[in-house]
Amino acid sequence: MEGAAIATSGLTMRFDDFTAVEGVDLQIEKGELFGLLGPNGAGKSTIIKMLTTMLRPTAGGAVVWGYDIARERDAVRNSIGVVFQDPSVDSQLTGRENLDFHGRMYGMDKKTRKARVHEVLELVDLTEKAEVLMEDYSGGMQRRLEIARGLMHHPHVLFLDEPTLGLDAQTRRYIWQYIQKMNQEEGVTVVLTTHYMEEADHLCERVAIIDQGKIVALDTPENLKDLIGADIITLEVDDGVTDEQVHAFSKFDGVEAVDRSGSTINLSVDHGESRIPEIVLGASKAGVKIRSVSMHEPTLEDVFLKFTGKKIRESESSGAGMMAAFQSRMRTRRH
Amino acid sequence: MARMNIYAIYSLWLREMIRFFRLKSRVFGSLAPPFFFLAFLGYGFRSAAMSEIPQEVNYISFLAPGIIGMTLLFSSTFGGLSMLWDREFGFLREIMVAPVSRISIVIGRTAGGVTTAVMQGLIILIPGIAMGLKISGLGGFLLSLVFMVLIATTFNSLGLAFASRMKDMSGFSLIMNFMVFPLFLLSGALFPISNLPVWLRSLSYIDPLTYGVDGLRGSLVGVSTFPLAFDLAVLAICCAGALGLGAYLFEISDVE
Ligand SMILES: Nc1ncnc2c1ncn2[C@@H]1O[C@H](COP(=O)(O)OP(=O)(O)OP(=O)(O)O)[C@@H](O)[C@H]1O
Numbered sequence: 385m386e387g388a389a390i391a392t393s394g395l396t397m398r399f400d401d402f403t404a405v406e407g408v409d410l411q412i413e414k415g416e417l418f419g420l421l422g423p424n425g426a427g428k429s430t431i432i433k434m435l436t437t438m439l440r441p442t443a444g445g446a447v448v449w450g451y452d453i454a455r456e457r458d459a460v461r462n463s464i465g466v467v468f469q470d471p472s473v474d475s476q477l478t479g480r481e482n483l484d485f486h487g488r489m490y491g492m493d494k495k496t497r498k499a500r501v502h503e504v505l506e507l508v509d510l511t512e513k514a515e516v517l518m519e520d521y522s523g524g525m526q527r528r529l530e531i532a533r534g535l536m537h538h539p540h541v542l543f544l545d546e547p548t549l550g551l552d553a554q555t556r557r558y559i560w561q562y563i564q565k566m567n568q569e570e571g572v573t574v575v576l577t578t579h580y581m582e583e584a585d586h587l588c589e590r591v592a593i594i595d596q597g598k599i600v601a602l603d604t605p606e607n608l609k610d611l612i613g614a615d616i617i618t619l620e621v622d623d624g625v626t627d628e629q630v631h632a633f634s635k636f637d638g639v640e641a642v643d644r645s646g647s648t649i650n651l652s653v654d655h656g657e658s659r660i661p662e663i664v665l666g667a668s669k670a671g672v673k674i675r676s677v678s679m680h681e682p683t684l685e686d687v688f689l690k691f692t693g694k695k696i697r698e699s700e701s702s703g704a705g706m707m708a709a710f711q712s713r714m715r716t717r718r719h
Numbered sequence: 720m721a722r723m724n725i726y727a728i729y730s731l732w733l734r735e736m737i738r739f740f741r742l743k744s745r746v747f748g749s750l751a752p753p754f755f756f757l758a759f760l761g762y763g764f765r766s767a768a769m770s771e772i773p774q775e776v777n778y779i780s781f782l783a784p785g786i787i788g789m790t791l792l793f794s795s796t797f798g799g800l801s802m803l804w805d806r807e808f809g810f811l812r813e814i815m816v817a818p819v820s821r822i823s824i825v826i827g828r829t830a831g832g833v834t835t836a837v838m839q840g841l842i843i844l845i846p847g848i849a850m851g852l853k854i855s856g857l858g859g860f861l862l863s864l865v866f867m868v869l870i871a872t873t874f875n876s877l878g879l880a881f882a883s884r885m886k887d888m889s890g891f892s893l894i895m896n897f898m899v900f901p902l903f904l905l906s907g908a909l910f911p912i913s914n915l916p917v918w919l920r921s922l923s924y925i926d927p928l929t930y931g932v933d934g935l936r937g938s939l940v941g942v943s944t945f946p947l948a949f950d951l952a953v954l955a956i957c958c959a960g961a962l963g964l965g966a967y968l969f970e971i972s973d974v975e
């Protein structure tokens with residue numbers, strides 16, 4: 385089949401007078417491992433819900449695997465697998481029964497189903513737990529089973545909404561491996577959302593950074609970080625520092641950009657290590673009290689900061705999105 | 720659009736079966752109230768004379784079909800409302816994102832809910848027989864199965880209809896207490912409705928379970944207020960109406 389795996393144009397979702405997703409234009413190629421990166425409430429899940437026909441866009445549209453998400457819903461559903469952000473398993477069924485249920489829902493006959501259940505369980509290392517009730521699975525195991533289930537019916541495109549949310553670092557790494565494995569071995573196009581920088585960076589071939597319902601940047605993680613270019617030197621200073629004093633930093637050698645938020649000053653600097661002494665010296669000459677200095681290579685966090693003027697974590701702790709996300713998680717955890 | 724997905728229907732039905740046989744304690748829990756009603760009312764009123772009950776029928780034979788009706792009413796309404804749990808715990812999304820028509824989902828769920836409700840009705844039949852219920856014959860028993868299926872389908876669909884309109888679980892106990900309980904008491908399951916004052920009796924006449932209980936009594940014991948064909952016709956109409964309503968409200972309901 386010709387064309388992209390997913391193409392959206394002006395995709396928009398309005399809830400009453402609140403616009404959760406606004407005019408999103410995306411093109412995701414076949415076989416790609418694509419990431420949507422953004423803070424809580426950015427609209428990632430809303431985009432996934434529209435692309436998986438769970439929500440009807442209020443404006444704009446999208447084509448998934450050649451089918452229109454509004455007019456050809458069954459064909460879209462036949463082409464995709466989905467792992468939603470919130471758990472969606474039957475906890476009274478075993479892992480195998482959940483997979484079997486799924487296979488039948490997609491019209492798979494007994495023989496095909498059996499073989500495929502075996503395959504996907506192997507893929508996520510859950511063969512031993514197949515006969516265990518879902519309610520006795522750990523969070524990470526449950527997530528892996530959901531990923532396996534999303535793959536059961538050989539979808540062309542697999543959507544993963546926050547596949548590693550709330551999991552420990554080790555489980556997260558395992559899940560990354562499974563995702564890469566199925567992208568490579570099964571050739572599945574993968575679209576995942578995350579608000580973990582490292583995840584998008586490590587896993588995705590291309591990343592769209594989303595904030596307040598809009599795409600603010602889209603490229604490979606490397607190219608995005610190249611936009612920042614230099615190293616980042618972070619200074620923690622006393623609150624009393626004036627903007628003029630901050631501005632003075634931009635006059636130092638090698639400093640390409642200065643960015644202040646509160647008592648934190650970020651400097652983009654070429655060859656950062658060699659510049660630190662000068663900067664510290666210059667700062668104390670200008671009367672700026674420095675409490676700490678640190679340096680790192682550019683991350684997607686810095687890219688996010690550059691495009692939105694805030695850190696992902698800051699924008700998380702504000703606004704209704706955080707509360708809504710928190711509440712929805714509370715709701716699904718209650719048993 | 721209204722495409723039937725046989726595998727999907729079977730999948731949904733099978734899920735209800737697995738859950739039924741797995742959650743034995745829940746099933747026993749839900750069978751306890753009808754069992755206690757049967758045992759205590761059955762023994763307690765054994766020798767009390769009720770003028771409206773024909774001489775040749777003992778009270779337990781009168782009561783047992785009523786209690787079976789009660790069992791069907793409660794378990795099938797609950798089965799329909801259990802859609803709320805699926806929504807709450809996210810499983811509804813797994814169902815809805817599959818390439819399956821909504822009518823197939825309704826059929827699969829309802830078939831599962833009806834099967835489990837009828838099984839529970841049949842379980843209650845056993846202590847009834849032990850206590851002295853005399854079944855008129857095989858034909859009557861088979862006919863009573865038809866009534867059981869109709870009763871269960873009617874109330875399962877009503878449960879589904881309510882669940883499709885509710886955003887969360889808060890309305891659940893409201894429906895159980897203010898709809899299901901009155902439907903049970905008005906149906907004549909425990910006593911002949913002719914004992915009720917006229918204004919209450921007219922409410923009984925619009926309760927579908929009244930015809931269900933009367934039909935069960937007629938088919939199992941051979942005693943009924945209305946002709947069996949009439950019971951069957953009224954109940955079938957109620958059933959078709961409820962099924963249509965449930966399917967329609969589910970069809971237009973939002974996933975999110
Ligand atoms: N059904 C709804 N009605 C009203 N507002 C909604 C609804 N669903 C989502 N929103 C709002 O839309 C915004 C985007 O929500 P969405 O769930 O898409 O964010 P997200 O990027 O997935 O965030 P998270 O990382 O927390 O999952 C939020 O502000 C949320 O409160």
Ligand SMILES: [Mg+2]
Pocket residue numbers: 428429430469545546
């Ligand atoms: Mg989300």
